[in-house]
Amino acid sequence: MRAQQVTELTGPSGLRLAETAEPGGGDAVVVDLAAAGVAFPDLLLAKGLYQVRREPPFVLGMEGAGTVRSAPEGSGFGPGQRVVVVDMGGTWQEVVAADPGNVLPLPDGVPFELGAALPLNYLTVWFALRRRARAQAGETVLVHGAAGGVGVAALDICRALGMPTIAVVSDDRKAGVAEQAGAERVVLVDGWREAVREHTGGRGVDVVVDPVGGDRFTDSLRSLAPEGRVVVLGFTGGEIPTVKVNRLLLGNTAVVGAAWGEFLRQNPAYLREQWDELAPLLAEGRLTPLWPSVRPLEEAADALRELEDRSATGKLVLRLR
Numbered sequence: 001m002r003a004q005q006v007t008e009l010t011g012p013s014g015l016r017l018a019e020t021a022e023p024g025g026g027d028a029v030v031v032d033l034a035a036a037g038v039a040f041p042d043l044l045l046a047k048g049l050y051q052v053r054r055e056p057p058f059v060l061g062m063e064g065a066g067t068v069r070s071a072p073e074g075s076g077f078g079p080g081q082r083v084v085v086v087d088m089g090g091t092w093q094e095v096v097a098a099d100p101g102n103v104l105p106l107p108d109g110v111p112f113e114l115g116a117a118l119p120l121n122y123l124t125v126w127f128a129l130r131r132r133a134r135a136q137a138g139e140t141v142l143v144h145g146a147a148g149g150v151g152v153a154a155l156d157i158c159r160a161l162g163m164p165t166i167a168v169v170s171d172d173r174k175a176g177v178a179e180q181a182g183a184e185r186v187v188l189v190d191g192w193r194e195a196v197r198e199h200t201g202g203r204g205v206d207v208v209v210d211p212v213g214g215d216r217f218t219d220s221l222r223s224l225a226p227e228g229r230v231v232v233l234g235f236t237g238g239e240i241p242t243v244k245v246n247r248l249l250l251g252n253t254a255v256v257g258a259a260w261g262e263f264l265r266q267n268p269a270y271l272r273e274q275w276d277e278l279a280p281l282l283a284e285g286r287l288t289p290l291w292p293s294v295r296p297l298e299e300a301a302d303a304l305r306e307l308e309d310r311s312a313t314g315k316l317v318l319r320l321r
Contacts, residue, residue: 001019001020001021001022001093001094001095002017002018002019002020002093002094002297002320003017003018003019003020003059003090003092003093003094004016004017004018004059004060004061004092004093004297004300004318005017005018005020005056005057005058005059006045006046006054006056006057006058006059006060007056007057008056009046009047009048009056010046010047011043011046011047011304011308012043012046012301012302012304012305012308013301014046014056015046015060015300015301015304016057017297017298017300018057020093022094022095023095023096023097024097025070025072025097026072026097027072027099027100028072028097028098028099028100029068029070029071029072029075029077029083029085029097029098029099029100029103030068030069030070030071030095030096030097031064031066031067031068031069031083031085031095031096031097031098031103032066032067032069032094032095032321033064033065033066033085033091033093033094033095033096033116033320033321034064034065034066034067034112034113034116034319034320034321035064035065035066035112035113035115035116035294035317035318035319035320036061036063036064036065036091036092036093036116036317036318036320037061037062037063037064037091037116037117037118037119037120037121037292037315037316037317037318038061038300038303038304038307038315038316038317038318039062039063039120039121039149040149040150040211040234040236040307041062041120041261042060042061042062042304042307043304043307043308045058045060046060046304052088058090059089059090059091059092059093060090060091060092060300061087061090061091061092061093061318062086062087062088062090062091062119062120063084063085063086063087063091063116063118063119063120064084064085064087064091064096064116064320065082065083065084065085065106065112065113065114065115065116066082066083066085066112066320067080067081067082067083068080068081068082068083068103069095071100072100075100075103076100077100077103077105081105082105082106082108082112082115083103083104083105083106084103084104084105084106084115084116084118084119084275085098085102085103085104086098086102086104086119086120086123086271087099087102088261092297092300092318092320093320094320094321101268101269101271101272102271104119104271104272104275104279105279107279107282107283108283109283110282110283113291113292113294113317113319114289114291114292116292116317116318117149117289117292117315117317118153118282118289120149120260121149121150121152121153121315122153122156122157122278122287122289123260123271123274123275123278124150124153124233124258124260125150125153125154125157125209125233126157126274126277126278127258127260127263127270127274128154128209128231128233128258128260129141129154129157129158129161129163129207129209129231130277132231132256132257132258133207133229133231133256133258134229135161135163135206135207135229136163137161137162137163138162138163138164139163139164139206139207140163140164140165140166140200140205140206140207140225141154141158141163141164141165141166141205141206141207141208141209142165142166142168142196142205142207142208142209142220142223143155143158143165143166143167143168143178143183143208143209144168144208144209144210144211144212144216144220145168145169145210145211145212145236146167146168146169146174146177146178146181146183146186147167147169147170147173147174147175147177147178147181147313147314148211148236148312148313148314149312149314149315149316150209150211150233150234151167151178151181151209151211152177152178152181152289152290152313152314152315153289153315154209155167155178155181155182155183156181156182156287156288156289156290157287158182159182159288160281160286160287163207164184165182165183165184165185166183166184166185166186166187166196166199166205167179167181167183167185167186167187168187168188168189168192168216169186169187169188169189170188170189171188172188173313174313175188177290177313177314180290181290181314182288185199187199189216192216192219193219193222193223196223197223200225203225204223204224204225204226204228205223205224205225205228206224206225206227206228206229207228207229207230207231208220208223208224208228208229208230208231209231209233210230210231210232210233211233211234211235211236212234212235212236212237213232213234213235213236213237213239213240213241214235214237214239214241215237215239215241216237217230217241217243218241218244218247221243221247221248221251221253221255222247224251224253226251226252226253227251227252227253227254228251228253228254229253229254229255229256230253230254230255230256231256231257231258232255232256232257232258233258236310243255289315290314290315291314292314292315292316292317293306293312293313293314293315293316293317294317294318294319295316295317295318295319296318296319297318297319297320299318300318303316303318
C-alpha cells in the first residue's frame, strides 16, 4: 500500500511517499481508507515538537474515513460498513488496522472526505465546550482562529447548540470563511477586544475558545463576562501565555484546559460516547460542516506547509484512493 512517511523530523520536507506492507487483522478492524484528515498535531509530529515524540520512519495522520475490509467477531462492525477511524498510529496510508474502540460508524450520505475532516476538530471542540466549559444554549462564545479547522468546527457546533458566536480572524478572506461556518459576528484581530466590548454592550462573552494562545490571551481574559471561561486548546500562535490569577479572582472567571487526546488516553470509552452525541446532529443536518480542501496523498507535504505558513482555511484532507 502507499503511505506518507516521516523520514526525518524536519517538517514538510521530511515526508516521503513509500510502498509499505499492509497491516494485519487479528483483533483489529481493518479499514480501506478513502480519505485522511490533516491537523496541526501532524505538523508538530513532523518536527518532533508534539508532546508524544515518535522516531522516524512513521506515518502521520490521526483520523480517516473508509470502508471496513474485515472485523473481529463481536466488534460491532462488518465488511463493507462505512466508518470513521481515530488512530494515533497513522492514517496517511491506504489501509489501517484499528482497535474497535477507535472505529466509529459514519452516517449514510456523509462523503468520506467530509467524514475524515470531522473527528479531531469536532470531537475536540465538543469536549472543550460541553465537558470542560459546560457551555449552555444562549451563552455567547468568542472563537479565536475562527477560519482554521478548530475554529470552523467551533462555529458549526455553537450554531447547532444555540450559542451565539463572535469570530476573530486575521483578514477579510478568513472573515468570509468564518461567516460561511456560521459566525454571527466577525471581527478582525486588530481592535478585536474593543469590537467585542461594543457588540456585547460592555458585558463580555461567556466562553472563549482559544486554539491560538500568544499575546491576545490576556485580552481574552479581559473580555469575559462574570463567571466566563477561557478554554485553552493549543498554541498555534507559538507563544504559551501565562495567567495572572488575580484577574480570575476579581471576575469570578476561569481558565480551563481541553486536552482531548490526553483525556481519551485515560477514558477511551469517551470517544464513542462523544460520537453518539454528535453523529445524530450531523445526520439530521443540524451540523453543516464546511467542505474541506482536498489534496491527493502525493501532496501531503504541501498540505502541511499550508498549516505551517497559516494560509490554510477550514479543514485539509488527503484523498487516498
